[in-house]
Amino acid sequence: xxxFDLVKQHRLVQNTTFNLLAAVLVLCVSVFNYGFDNAAYSxxxxxxxxxxxxxxxxxxxxxxxxxSTNLALLNSSPLVTNAAGIFLASLIGERFGRRAxxxxxxxxxxxxxxxxxTAKHYNQILAGRMIVHGHVGMECWLIPMWLAELVxxxxxxxxxxxxxxSHIFGSFFxxxxxxxxxxxxxxxxxxxxxxVMFSFPSFALLTFWLVPESPRxxxxxxxxxxxxxxxxxxxxxxxxxxAEADAEVLxxxxxxxxTKGEWNELFxxxxxxxxxIAIMAAFFRQATGxxxxxxxxxxxxxxxxxxxxxKINILKAGLICLGPLTTMLLIDRVGRRRILFLFGxxxxxxxxxxxxxxxxxxxxxxRKEGIVAMMVIFAFSYLTSFGxxxxxxxxEVLNLRxxxxxxxxxxxxxNICDFAVSFSLPYLLNAPYANLNSKVxxxxxxxxxxxxxxxxxxxxxxxxxxxxxxxxMFEQRVPAWRSRCKRSHLTWWTSLTCRQPGNPHHQRSWKLx
Numbered sequence: 001x002x003x004f005d006l007v008k009q010h011r012l013v014q015n016t017t018f019n020l021l022a023a024v025l026v027l028c029v030s031v032f033n034y035g036f037d038n039a040a041y042s043x044x045x046x047x048x049x050x051x052x053x054x055x056x057x058x059x060x061x062x063x064x065x066x067x068s069t070n071l072a073l074l075n076s077s078p079l080v081t082n083a084a085g086i087f088l089a090s091l092i093g094e095r096f097g098r099r100a101x102x103x104x105x106x107x108x109x110x111x112x113x114x115x116x117x118t119a120k121h122y123n124q125i126l127a128g129r130m131i132v133h134g135h136v137g138m139e140c141w142l143i144p145m146w147l148a149e150l151v152x153x154x155x156x157x158x159x160x161x162x163x164x165x166s167h168i169f170g171s172f173f174x175x176x177x178x179x180x181x182x183x184x185x186x187x188x189x190x191x192x193x194x195x196v197m198f199s200f201p202s203f204a205l206l207t208f209w210l211v212p213e214s215p216r217x218x219x220x221x222x223x224x225x226x227x228x229x230x231x232x233x234x235x236x237x238x239x240x241x242x243a244e245a246d247a248e249v250l251x252x253x254x255x256x257x258x259t260k261g262e263w264n265e266l267f268x269x270x271x272x273x274x275x276x277i278a279i280m281a282a283f284f285r286q287a288t289g290x291x292x293x294x295x296x297x298x299x300x301x302x303x304x305x306x307x308x309x310x311k312i313n314i315l316k317a318g319l320i321c322l323g324p325l326t327t328m329l330l331i332d333r334v335g336r337r338r339i340l341f342l343f344g345x346x347x348x349x350x351x352x353x354x355x356x357x358x359x360x361x362x363x364x365x366x367r368k369e370g371i372v373a374m375m376v377i378f379a380f381s382y383l384t385s386f387g388x389x390x391x392x393x394x395x396e397v398l399n400l401r402x403x404x405x406x407x408x409x410x411x412x413x414x415n416i417c418d419f420a421v422s423f424s425l426p427y428l429l430n431a432p433y434a435n436l437n438s439k440v441x442x443x444x445x446x447x448x449x450x451x452x453x454x455x456x457x458x459x460x461x462x463x464x465x466x467x468x469x470x471x472x473m474f475e476q477r478v479p480a481w482r483s484r485c486k487r488s489h490l491t492w493w494t495s496l497t498c499r500q501p502g503n504p505h506h507q508r509s510w511k512l513x
Contacts, residue, residue: 015151015152015154015155015238016155017234017235017236017237017238018237019210019233019234019236019237020150020151020234020235022210023150023210023211023212023234024147024150024151024159024162025210026203026204026207026208026210026211027102027143027146027147027163027211028162028163028165028166029166029200029203029204029207030102030105030106030139030143030200030201030203030204031139031143031163031166031167031170032166032167032169032170032173032200033109033132033135033136033139033170033197033200033201034136034139034140034166034167034170035166035167035168035169035170035171035172035173035174036170036171036173036174036193036196036197036200037129037132037133037136037197038167038171038294038295039170039171039172039174039175039178039294039313039317040174040178040193040194040197041074041075041129041295042294042295042298042299042313043174043175043178043182043193043298043310043313044178044189044190044193045066045071045074045298045299046298046299046302046309046310047178047181047182047189047190048064048185048189049184049185049186049187049188049189049190050066050189050190051063051064051065051066052064052185052186053119053120053187053190054066054070054119054121054122054125055067055070068426068427068430068433069426070122071299071426072422072423072424072425072426072427073126073423074125074126074129075291075295075422075423075425075426076419076422076423077126077130078126078129078130078132078133078136079133079415079416079418079419079422080130080419081130081131081133081134081137082133082134082136082137082140082415082418083137083412083415083416084134084137085105085108085133085134085135085136085137085138085139085140085141086137086138086140086141086408086411086412086415087137087408087412088104088134088137088138089101089104089105089137089138089141089142089408090141090404090405090407090408092104093141093142093217093404094404094405097213097214097217097218098142098145098146098149098211098213098214098217099208099211099213101138101141101142102142102204102208102211103205103208104138105134105135105138105139105142106135106201106202106204106205106208107201107205108131108132108134108135108138109132109135109200109201110198110201110202111131112128112129112130112131112132112133112134112135113128113132113194113197113198113201114128115127115128115131116128116129116132116194117191117194117195135201137411137415140411140414140415141407141408141411143163144160144163144391144392144394144395145395145403145404145407146211146214147159147160147162147163147395148160148395148396149214149215149216149217150211150212150214150215150234152235153465153469154332155332156332156392156396157331157332157336157392157462157463158328158329158331158332160391160392160395161324161327161328161331161388161391161392162324162328163391164323164324164327164383164387164388164391165321165324165325165328168317168320168321168323168324168383169321170200171294171317171320172314172317172318172320172321173196174193174196174317175310175313175314175316175317175318176314177192177193177196178193178310178313179310179311179313179314180192181193182310212230212233212234213226213230214230215227215228215230215231215234215247215250216250216254216400216403218230219247219250219251219254220254220401224247224251227247227250228243228244228247229243231243231246231247253400253471254400254401263405265399265402266402266405266406266409270399270474270475270477271399271402271406273474274397274398274399274406274474275398275406275409275410276458277393277397277458277459277460278393278394278397278398278406278407278409278410279409279410279413280454280458281390281391281393281394281410281459282390282394282410282411282413282414282417283413283414283417284386284390284447284448284450284451284454285386285387285390285391285414285417286414286417286418286421287417287421287444287447287451288347288348288351288382288386288444288447288448288451289347289351289378289382289421289440289441289444289445289447289448290379290382290386290387291418291421291422291425292375292421292425292440292444293316293375293378293379293382294379295422295425298310298313300375300429300437300438301313301372301375304363304368304371304372306365306368306369306372307368307369307372312372312376315376316375316376316379319376319379319380320376320379320380320383322380323343323379323380323381323382323383323384323387323388324383324384324387324388326343326384327339327383327384327388327389331388331389331392331463332463333463334463335461335463336389336392336393336459336460336461336462336463337455337456337459337461337480337481339384339385339388339389340385340386340389340452340455340459341452341455341456342385343381343382343384343385344381344385344386344448344451344452344455345452346377346381346385347378347381347382347385347386347448348445348448348449348452350374350375350377350378350381351374351378351441351444351445351448352441352442352445353370353374353441354370354371354374354375354378354438354441355438355439355440355441355442355445356441357370357371357374357438358371358437358438358439358441359439363437371438374441386448386451389459392462393459393460393462394407394410395407396462396465396470397460397462397470397474398410399471400471425440428440428443456480456481457480457481458480459480460473460478460480461480
């Protein structure tokens with residue numbers, strides 16, 4: 001029988017206040033635009049109206065098409081401004097704080113959308129998307145880190161995964177809008193999704209005051225009293241909470257290293273291990289095939305001529321929304337490593353199966369439908385594993401004093417990998433180039449296997465650990481496969497559970513010494 005007491009006892013409810021929830025909501029709505037952008041261009045580049053406006057007429061097929069080169073540029077060139085956005089965000093965020101980055105990136109987004117909506121030529125639509133991706137780069141640097149800095153340790157994993165869910169929910173919303181507008185055969189077909197995108201940055205600009213500055217950033221700026229006020233604003237509604245004591249814990253962790261973090265420290269001592277984890281997480285997040293389904297999925301499904309690509313897009317987007325939700329429910333209970341191994345294996349299997357179905361030609365109708373089904377399964381399992389876990393772990397492993405610089409390096413690597421995959425995919429998929437079609441799954445499936453091996457030997461499990469406990473764990477050089485049950489003495493507010501022989505529900509409460 002349902003009981004509200006069970007709901008109240010859930011860790012998400014126990015550690016969430018109204019102010020914290022409002023702050024998280026504003027940040028997540030801002031991320032909708034990231035997912036909406038990816039899904040919008042995946043869909044509209046397959047629309048007849050978009051092809052007529054920005055493509056060329058192919059007399060042999062009697063159809064309007066966009067060349068492989070223009071497709072590659074449209075999906076990869078924006079990653080140049082994405083990288084610039086990451087760099088700009090790191091400069092602004094380190095000097096002026098997180099809120100300044102939020103305001104700047106929303107203004108940049110609106111500017112890019114105006115250019116895109118009014119586009120009459122290919123170069124203009126390309127320029128508009130590149131400007132929007134400057135916003136996306138700033139968002140990639142800012143939102144996961146800000147979420148991790150605002151929320152308590154017991155729910156940090158779930159709340160950070162909200163970044164991924166918001167991205168995917170934005171894609172689902174876009175799939176619905178794109179399906180509605182695909183019936184038009186003029187400019188309205190592609191302009192309607194872009195018009196809807198204006199709502200997300202506008203909402204963020206109107207409500208940014210609900211998101212407080214990061215307490216950890218304030219402490220690094222020697223603004224102790226301001227940090228206490230922000231902690232009280234976020235968590236003061238909890239009866240067992242003391243903002244002053246929380247700030248003392250954070251300050252104690254920061255004071256362990258009295259020097260300011262410099263760039264050359266990223267690859268020294270224990271920081272080298274942390275930085276390599278963040279870099280490899282960024283690599284496997286992009287190199288395991290997500291661009292194939294997110295950026296070229298609709299175009300590829302249309303080329304199969306088997307099912308309606310826009311209806312499948314809605315089905316796929318709706319199903320993969322369950323991926324981050326699954327991770328949110330499990331990541332702080334089951335652990336990062338187990339989720340990566342379970343759902344990552346499914347993703348790799350789906351990619352190899354999709355590739356195998358496309359080996360023998362001509363491809364039958366049944367095998368075409370099987371390829372589409374494997375794409376959907378891959379998208380769900382990828383987002384539950386590599387997409388979510390690698391995003392969360394990147395925000396957790398870096399040294400607190402080097403967080404801004406480390407995230408800049410990590411997201412830059414992610415951006416470079418995304419560029420390489422996005423630019424090469426049209427040439428791998430289409431004739432007269434490699435013409436691999438679904439057989440690209442052999443490439444991404446193999447990389448996925450390497451990702452699982454890396455996860456086993458290198459990926460630590462930060463479940464229920466505060467960012468300060470993570471500091472101590474790396475200093476003690478705990479191996480990745482033993483990290484799940486390693487506990488620190490730093491955290492005063494959390495009672496952490498670790499399974500031990502003969503007592504599966506044994507609890508330890510670690511207090512600040």
